[in-house]
Amino acid sequence: MSITLKDDSSSDDEDVVLKRVSKGDKQTKKKLKRVKKELSDGDDSDEDEEIVHAAKKKQKKLKKEKEDAVLRNTNGNGDSNGKVTGRLKVKKERKEKKEKTKKIKKEEVSNEDDEDKNLADIASETPFQSSARASSIELKESSEDFKWWENGDKEDDTIKWTTLKHNGVIFPSTYEPLPAHVKLYYNGKPVDLPPQAEEVAGFFAAILESDHVKIPTFQKNFLHDFLQVLKENGGARNGVQIKEFGKLDFTKIFEYFQVQKEQKKQLSPQEKKQLRLEKEELEKPYKFCEIDGRVEQVGNFRIEPPGLFRGRGAHPKNGKLKRRVYPEDVVLNLDKEAPIPEPPKGHKWGEIRHDNTVQWLSMWRENISNSFKYVRFAANSTLKGMSDFKKFEKARMLKDHIDKVRTDYKSKMKSPKTLDRQMAVATYLIDVFALRAGGEKADDEADTVGCCSLRYEHVTLRPPNTVVFDFLGKDSIRYYQEVEVDAQVFKNLKIFKRPPSGPGHQLFDRLDPSILNKHLQNYMPGLTAKVFRTYNASKTMQDQLDLIPNEGTVAEKILRYNAANRTVAILCNHQRTVTKGHASSVQKATERIEELEWQKVRYKRAILQLDKSERKKNQNYFKEIDDLTKEEELTIHKRIIEREREKYKRKFERENEKRKFSKEDPIPDSQLLEWLAKVDDLEKLYERESTTGKIELRESLQNLEKLKQNVEKLEKRITNCSLQLKDKEDNSTVALGTSKINYIDPRLSVAFCKKFDVPIEKVFTKTLRDKFRWAIESADENWTF
Template sequence: MTTEKRQYSSDEEDTPLSRTSKRRRAAQLDEEDDDTGEFDSDTALSQVSETPNGRTPELEEEKTTRIEVKSEPTKKPRKKQATGLNKVKKETSTRKTKTSKSKIKKEEEGVGEEEEEDGGYKWWEAEKEDDSVKWTTLKHNGVIFPPPYEPLPSHVKLYYDGKPVDLPAKAEEVAGFYAALLGSDHTKNPVFQKNFFNDFLEVLRECGGTQNNIEIKDFNKCDFTKIFEYFELQKEQRKQLSSQEKKQLRLEREKLEEPYKFCELDGRKEQVGNFRIEPPGLFRGRGAHPKTGKLKRRVYPEDVVLNLDKDAPIPPLPEGQKWGEIRHDNTVQWLAMWRENISNSFKYVRFAANSSLNGQSDYKKFEKARQLKDHIDAIRKDYTKNLKNKVMLERQKSVAIYLIDVFALRAGGEKSEDEADTVGCCSLRYEHVTLNPPNTVIFDFLGKDSIRYYQEVEVDKQVFKNLAIFKRPPKQPGDQLFDRLDPSILNKHLQHYMPGLTAKVFRTYNASKTMQDQLDLIPNEGTVAEKLLKYNAANRTVAILCNHQRSVTKNHAQSVQKASDKIKELEWQKIRLKRAILQLDESELKKRPKYFEELDDLTKEDEASIHKRIIEREIEKCHKKFARENDKRKFEGQELLTESDLKEWLDKVEETRRNYEEELETREIKLKSANTTVEKLDKQIEKLDQRIQVSAIQLRDKEENSQVSLGTSKINYIDPRLSVVFCKKYGVPIEKIFTKSLREKFKWAVESVDETWRF
């Protein structure tokens, strides 16, 4: 595929592999793209080092947007619009005049600022003098550590060369991590096996070896089957728990976690992003990571540094344990941190995505990108001019900025041997770029998260000539293309145009600018479902630009089939109602011949197949309802339903099945009510038409987005105010675009702009 301008991958999160914790799927809010081209989010915790602006990635649950026909009324747009944090007074002058009076009244009544009718602290309406100080007071209850290891039953063991091995508890736990993954692709990976076995042997040595003097040397002689079978049995037992028992366990867990979910920040109650210390397990990494399979060791209180104000009480620990360090640093916005052993980097517990501090970081990031529009023309003029500069460094700078600006490449940086071989613009090597005259370039390399970046693009002719110069002998595969340039030199050069300008800002700017341009092309017409389809198409353009790919999910084909079946069922219902109309009044066929053209669209085989699916689904519903009701009654001490109750429900389903068989033969529909009229049936058909339309749009959306991750671009690169403007301008409920958690995260965007705002 050849394209003129911009190209595109997904930022997949890596979940910890540990039997002591459930794997959770989430869309990562990676607000920072590190210059190395890779962000390791192997855990469900933020773990990027603190940055000057305090931004940090969090985890956000990503829900598929449901598309419906029915539109909800939108709120009346405000007259003022937000343009910058340093211009808050101008942006909110209209509202502040009104709110100042209400605040005086509330103060007289003893109502705090945080308890306003619309709730929460509106930091975007407040003025902050010192940006370096993140907080004045900070109190929290620390973190939750994973539960201690529970040894296996005495009869469940690792076998070595056919003999049972008595392992020390620490080594047994590590063996269990591997055993839990038997049969997965990880345990088939030689690198994973080697790294695990080396760390397993190291733990064994630390514990003084096996307890029955069996020396373990050869991985291939290890048999983890018995441990795996035990875990599978436990898993099956957990599945057998009733819904009420599961609910009870969930409530107990929530009660335990409640004190850790919130902290007190400057007297306000704010949510904590993730207060759990990651349990030990085996590292997976992304792509062909050289450290896959290594042991992520258990974190203890003495490994953890807490951050709170000087007067805050220090969270208590069991007797004999102590925190690694207590800090009182109000220039950072983390609550706890520790160093993990895989990459020797720090991991942090931070405020939730919807906190005021994270909101301010988001705001500044997007405002910085907006500022670039005032300088982009000068930057483009300069790098175009310097493409012919006699100084090689200047040429390399110009080509790099061109690629970052036009194709949204990340800056890239050097990698050590024990890191995944991912690259960005500055770290491109000879073999990553293929030149096809006169001006076609093929990029083929592993980008962030080991996502393959493969694009065949047309570039400026002088850029093509320069790339050919950069590849001249004696350069060969393995050599750096930009051998005189690195991200620090590039970013230092960019600072001359605008304070704080880095290569990262270009991605946010171009993503938001592209979205603005795409939204401008959408006509204000059609249903909410049609408008959402166009919004997603615009979002997809940005995702492709930023290379936010994802692999097709395992159940995608099944999901598409299910959606197709649903549409067929709706069409069958419509045909059935039209047959009923003709039963009531045969003259309708002469009055509206086209209306009844689709009566023979479905064959008898098609209808029989639909009937079978419906009946099977109803039978399954009856059994599930029976089990659910009895679980509830048993938990509440009530009399249980009997098999006769279930049979009564199933008899009704059987009656429906016989009716369908009769209809299939006679083509006569049994009307439910004697008062049914043609007009009533027409209204039902109209509703079915709308449902079919919506379902068809959903199916098309599902297929088009199967290999593109819309969440990453929507959350991290597109200014959220653009989505808010779209909703207000086109009468689309904000709930269709942002989940509840995203509405809380971007509350500042939802409440600060009207439909006239532009990026």
């Protein structure tokens, strides 16, 4: 047995290294903790995130240096002396223990005969999970690892699946009648309603303060359906005859609902969490299905509850009753060998199908427009991903045919056949201005139009070549654009508007979407008017991204990316109304910037206190000190103090609610008083500074370099906040999400992030990252549409 002797000096050196590294590690941890706290308090600027990233990186580096030092301090046999050896040994034992535990857990999960498996878990398993318990880990892994986009054949075949198992749908809860003293009143008299009619009356009462109930069409449709339900269930029990809407009084029901709503608001966070957990437990069996041996997520597995229809815009069916859906109305789709889910007690399913050529799990017909509603796979599922991929690839294919399409419709602009001219102009409008194809609408549908269904009054011509479009598009969103068109297009539109054509007449009277789409198939298989919107949206985004310089901060790059996205949204007419909280959100952001500006001025004043000669060196640097008025400063002080007091009061309430839920003793009032005393001290500090003009900073900041560094950090933060505010205001009336999710190829966003070193989280939410996983993993920084 040989013994390796260690050089004592070497050991001392390694101990020095360890001490240095440990000290650095502690400092990094403190910095990381401080920045994370700032982030949790609302400072979510890009600069802070970059600090966190850098600190984590440094922490990792220090940890490795520490390990290397420990290893160097160990002899060849693994024997060592002193504290270092102890640390290494403990660390090694911990690692071995962790790996052993991990291995045991894996073996326990994979063993189908594991007698120690929790019975509650087994009870909550879905039928297909229960039958496949032995291979549950394999199923999960195959779902996560199945990268269909790496396969050679990405085409969506007719057969969508071979095996399909799921647990059906969740039905809305049954109606609970109102208390006996809560009544609908008619002409001052209480009405004793049967439960079915009472539920419908409650639907109206619940939205009594909304704008919908003021619409005559809404009132008329509601009254018609309400009286019908009342008649079906034997009328009012106390014989009250309801005939006029104006004599109905829903106040008592509305007030009861308001009380219920307030009681829900008064629930503690723990009680709300408990309710949420109970809801999640109930929904768990329905959230996933098994398709071809993979566990995939289901989209909306809930049956829509009954209520009153609230369509967008002046929809003729506003206020009509959406009737309750029962299991007898529902069709389930599974494979032939799959266990059929149990319907609610006392009911049976409408039909069980085994159709593997469709991508839905269940369906039912709703009564408003007599159309089908479907439960489909979730947005992040394999089949939905394949469908998205195919859609964007088809749009990419169009770039190889677009020149031919454009040449052809330009040549047909002067055709002697009216149909050819209308086809050419319609294709031009769809291609250049991204109009939807449009289609005929029934009398009981909203009067929304697209290109093919444009009427005489929707288009105004202004010589020499300006066209004004003004009509209601999809979802009753107004499309208003003044555009310049080719001379021949203008001339043709003028011909289409000639007498006897007038208001109410179709502009393209010989054309409809089916004729147009059939014609487009001649240029490219699968080409429809909709493909043009996807193509033009993605092409426009590509062109806009190509103009962005690879410079500036992450916030500046995101601002430019959103500007590109906004260009596409405007092209596609993706508008939205300004949200109710927009004004307060803008005010809050503006006040935050003001506070940062004040803090910057405060630090600059502190710099001059330490060295007055600094002003002579750079007068512009200190110019803003004089721009901040006394009144503005006092307003900022007051706002900060009020916010701090409110923060501690909320913290006190929140902590006591937690303790109450956990049946612990509450925090004494003295703790709150101690917290508020700190705020009082801060208020006095600000008052002294305001009175004397002398800045009182902690000792660690009594340093010129540190103060200048803090000023620089604040300037970056102000820039980032200002950019975010500008972005917020620019996007207030434009819906960026619609174009980003449905029309812009997600690989463009991925390529932008990779090329410009922008975190993908800044562009895609967690939901979108799951949905577009195929794009994130398949596109690199050089990918182009």
